[in-house]
Amino acid sequence: MSKRIAGPEIERLVQLLAKVPGLGPRSARRAALHLIKKKEQLFVPLTAAMGEAVEKVRVCSTCGNVDTSDPCTICTDPRREDATLIVVEDVADLWALERAAAMNVRYHVLGGTLSPLDGVGPDDLNIKTLIARVASGVVSEVILAVNATVEGQTTAHYITDQLSSFEVKVTRLAHGVPVGGELDYLDEGTLTAALKSRTAF
Ligand SMILES: [Zn+2]
Numbered sequence: 001m002s003k004r005i006a007g008p009e010i011e012r013l014v015q016l017l018a019k020v021p022g023l024g025p026r027s028a029r030r031a032a033l034h035l036i037k038k039k040e041q042l043f044v045p046l047t048a049a050m051g052e053a054v055e056k057v058r059v060c061s062t063c064g065n066v067d068t069s070d071p072c073t074i075c076t077d078p079r080r081e082d083a084t085l086i087v088v089e090d091v092a093d094l095w096a097l098e099r100a101a102a103m104n105v106r107y108h109v110l111g112g113t114l115s116p117l118d119g120v121g122p123d124d125l126n127i128k129t130l131i132a133r134v135a136s137g138v139v140s141e142v143i144l145a146v147n148a149t150v151e152g153q154t155t156a157h158y159i160t161d162q163l164s165s166f167e168v169k170v171t172r173l174a175h176g177v178p179v180g181g182e183l184d185y186l187d188e189g190t191l192t193a194a195l196k197s198r199t200a201f
Contacts, residue, residue, distance in 0.1 A: 010036070062133070064109030064126040066091050074107060081105045083140040087130065087159065089113055089147060097145060105143075108133065113151035114158055127159065134166050144172040148193075 004011065010032060018028035035043040053068070060072035067073055074080065074094075084105040088094050094107050110125045122128075133139060142163060146152035160170050176194030177186065186194075 062129070063107050064091075064111055064129070065094060065107060079104065082138045084143065085130075085133065085139050085141070086143045086145050088145050089152065089155075093145065093147075110146075110155065113146065113149070113155040115151050115154075122158065125155070127162065130159065131162055134163055134168050139168055141169045141171060144170065146172075148173075148175055 006014075013035075014025070014028045014032045017023055017031050018025045020028070023031060035046065056068035057066060058068070058070050059066055060070050060075055062071045062075045065072045065074060069076070081104060084103065085108055086094075086097060086103070086105055087108045087110060088097065089110050089112060091109055094109060097103075097107075108126065108130045110127065110130075112120055112125055114120055114122065114125065130142075134142065142159075144156040144159060146156050156172055163170055174197050176190065176197055177183065183191065
């Protein structure tokens, strides 16, 4: 066992910070020390912000997004197009698409992917609520923005099947050459997918 260099409160803080994605034990120590040094400017306001977020954070019952209100900010935004729904696996994907700011539409967060081996079935994901939203009739296109993994594609196929009886266009993201990508560096799977989904110039 390594020698303890700080009291149990600081050790606990470091241990918890080390569980934050992107921070390992070393970065957690640096972060903890930084917070302690910047007690008034950072540590106190951060603690207050965390306390408030813990109190208010909830899952949107419409789309599965996380926010401090239900329905969430995106679901209640009147400037968004109702007819297009982007389906994502995780809130992180929603945030990534929003950062790209390519479309001003609504979302649906599945909360994972179908994975029979891990015991994840359709009832474990927000698929029923997705079907209910499509059944309400306002949606004309569902964009399946799931990951290009086996589980992601299995989930996309399942959802496409479930939506086949509705008057709705189901599309998926293109697979292929990334922007700024060089062909020489791409794997065979990506190159094959890019060739198959080629478009007219
Ligand atoms: Zn929502």
